[in-house]
Amino acid sequence: MSFTLLSSPLQGFTEFRFRNAVHKYFGGIDTFYAPYIRFNNKPEISSKYQRDLQLENNIVPELIPQVMTNSADEFIIAVKYIRSLGYKELNWNLGCPYPMVTKKGMGSGLICEPSKIDEILDRVHTETDVIVSMKMRMGYLEPTEILDTFPILEKYPIKSIAIHARIGKQLYKGGVDLESFQRCLDTSKHKLYYNGDITTVAGFRKMQEQFPTIDTGC
Numbered sequence: 001m002s003f004t005l006l007s008s009p010l011q012g013f014t015e016f017r018f019r020n021a022v023h024k025y026f027g028g029i030d031t032f033y034a035p036y037i038r039f040n041n042k043p044e045i046s047s048k049y050q051r052d053l054q055l056e057n058n059i060v061p062e063l064i065p066q067v068m069t070n071s072a073d074e075f076i077i078a079v080k081y082i083r084s085l086g087y088k089e090l091n092w093n094l095g096c097p098y099p100m101v102t103k104k105g106m107g108s109g110l111i112c113e114p115s116k117i118d119e120i121l122d123r124v125h126t127e128t129d130v131i132v133s134m135k136m137r138m139g140y141l142e143p144t145e146i147l148d149t150f151p152i153l154e155k156y157p158i159k160s161i162a163i164h165a166r167i168g169k170q171l172y173k174g175g176v177d178l179e180s181f182q183r184c185l186d187t188s189k190h191k192l193y194y195n196g197d198i199t200t201v202a203g204f205r206k207m208q209e210q211f212p213t214i215d216t217g218c
């Protein structure tokens, strides 16, 4: 069975030097996601993110930038920047679990606010031509929170949604919740990718058997 393997981003680890080295010495990853761009109350892309995304620093076949924000204005600044470099797609992070992020209503702390998600996606799709994809957890407090976002997300041409099968309050502890992930598959009309706890080839194959409709893992 053919499948697509995506490299999920890790802020502080999977920056351009790491991605280039993985590609050069190991290969096998179809698409790399860059760690999220974050705005710290300044309406500009910091030089750290610029260096990470500049085309001349990247040798991987496909790189998709990511943004973490709960502001349409910031989202649009990020779109303009990545479009100026030639990227077509921007991945939106609704997965980050860290309290300093979620308390501000960003990352997985935004999943419980479907109307805000709607407002941001509406402006991004009205004001730009970017292709939006998403990275989500299943909620912050409960794995059912994501279900209320699906009818909103269906209004937009979201390319794909990678779901990290945990909730925010777990941080990175505890196992993945495959039953709730299956409920997402049964409910969402979007193309879903599976993410979380893929640590061995055998484990990857087990996931393939359990979720045969998914052809992409990260």
Ligand SMILES: Cc1cc2nc3c(=O)[nH]c(=O)nc-3n(C[C@H](O)[C@H](O)[C@H](O)COP(=O)(O)O)c2cc1C
Binding pocket: 008, 009, 010, 011, 012, 034, 035, 036, 066, 093, 095, 135, 164, 172, 195, 196, 197, 198, 218
């Ligand atoms: C230190 C650290 C930084 C991360 N940074 C990002 C990030 O920038 N963007 C993102 O979408 N996910 C980020 N993640 C989440 C991972 O991409 C991944 O979804 C998560 O680790 C689940 O996969 P695992 O169970 O294989 O670790 C980060 C995780 C860690 C531990």
